[in-house]
Amino acid sequence: MRALTISAHGGLEQLQLRDDLPTPEIAASSDVRVRMKAAALNRLDLWMLGGLPHIKIAPPWIVGSDGAGVVEAVGDAVTSVKVGDHVVLNPGKSCRQCEYCTSGDSPLCLKYGIMGEHYSGTICEQLVVPEWNVVPIPAHIPMTEAAAFPLASLTAWRMMVSKARVRAGEHVLIWGIGGGVALQALQIAKALGAHTWVTSGSDDKLARAKALGADEVINHAQVDVGKEVRNRTSKRGVDVVIDSVGEKTWGQSLFALGKRGRLVTCGGTSGPMLQMDVRRLFWNQWTIMGSTMGNEEEFAAAAGEFARGQLHAIVDSVHDIAHGADAYARLMSGEQFGKVVVSL
Numbered sequence: 001m002r003a004l005t006i007s008a009h010g011g012l013e014q015l016q017l018r019d020d021l022p023t024p025e026i027a028a029s030s031d032v033r034v035r036m037k038a039a040a041l042n043r044l045d046l047w048m049l050g051g052l053p054h055i056k057i058a059p060p061w062i063v064g065s066d067g068a069g070v071v072e073a074v075g076d077a078v079t080s081v082k083v084g085d086h087v088v089l090n091p092g093k094s095c096r097q098c099e100y101c102t103s104g105d106s107p108l109c110l111k112y113g114i115m116g117e118h119y120s121g122t123i124c125e126q127l128v129v130p131e132w133n134v135v136p137i138p139a140h141i142p143m144t145e146a147a148a149f150p151l152a153s154l155t156a157w158r159m160m161v162s163k164a165r166v167r168a169g170e171h172v173l174i175w176g177i178g179g180g181v182a183l184q185a186l187q188i189a190k191a192l193g194a195h196t197w198v199t200s201g202s203d204d205k206l207a208r209a210k211a212l213g214a215d216e217v218i219n220h221a222q223v224d225v226g227k228e229v230r231n232r233t234s235k236r237g238v239d240v241v242i243d244s245v246g247e248k249t250w251g252q253s254l255f256a257l258g259k260r261g262r263l264v265t266c267g268g269t270s271g272p273m274l275q276m277d278v279r280r281l282f283w284n285q286w287t288i289m290g291s292t293m294g295n296e297e298e299f300a301a302a303a304g305e306f307a308r309g310q311l312h313a314i315v316d317s318v319h320d321i322a323h324g325a326d327a328y329a330r331l332m333s334g335e336q337f338g339k340v341v342v343s344l
């Protein structure tokens with residue numbers, strides 16, 4: 001089968017399209033084999049290409065964490081899907097038995113891993129996973145949109161629904177609209193009835209976010225977001241901030257956060273070390289939360305909204321697997337609005 005692989009870390013030159021990899025076989029009775037139709041890139045793929053400390057790859061390493069396809073074979077014990085079903089893949093795998101897995105926190109499982117990072121990736125023609133890693137979707141949804149759905153939606157769902165517990169009427173600030181998680185967070189916040197604020201350094205992206213329903217837009221390249229939020233809300237601030245930027249935005253996020261505010265972070269793309277005045281934390285009774293990925297129930301809930309057409313995956317561009325490096329280059333450019341998809 002064909003697959004997009006890396007055998008060493010570095011730049012785009014390390015990406016290699018192989019056509020000689022063995023077809024994966026069903027090994028356990030709970031396994032399903034998916035004929036992959038499309039996959040999508042995440043920032044994680046750029047880090048994997050460059051190399052992550054503590055992560056060792058076994059060449060030829062298949063890249064990619066997101067994907068969708070059609071079930072082509074199932075093990076004897078599989079009951080949740082059948083051959084021919086269209087499915088989206090949950091990129092996270094866990095033991096399903098430990099104290100974290102059984103209490104809804106599978107991303108904390110000591111055996112938790114993500115396809116493309118700890119397990120073989122999704123940019124390949126055939127993939128074998130346990131049945132609990134796939135969720136069926138209606139056949140009318142384009143595979144390129146389905147492939148763009150999983151990782152960003154799962155991450156945003158846990159942050160918005162399970163962690164921040166956003167309620168109707170609350171103000172939610174989302175940094176960096178155009179990124180996958182931010183776009184899914186915006187849609188989920190809107191569906192929950194929140195008043196949404198989004199930022200970008202691009203007026204074009206802000207206009208597109210407005211078209212998707214963003215209530216307030218701020219160009220973070222032109223103004224201090226914290227001050228701007230306080231000005232526009234008569235110092236009240238917002239109830240929830242979704243921040244994955246870290247060092248660069250942390251101070252502004254906290255300045256924008258109102259009393260009883262909740263800040264949820266899922267990353268630190270600008271740097272990891274943060275500063276904070278503890279007096280403002282207790283006086284304002286803030287809650288600071290970390291979040292990463294999500295559990296099977298959260299994935300099923302998000303996929304259910306996706307299947308019903310209540311939640312969409314925003315596709316920036318589609319690249320054939322033969323031009324995988326172009327897809328990576330597009331993500332590296334930072335110019336994308338939505339997911340960069342690889343078609344198989």
Ligand SMILES: [Zn+2]
Binds near residue numbers: 094098099106109111
């Ligand atoms: Zn576990």
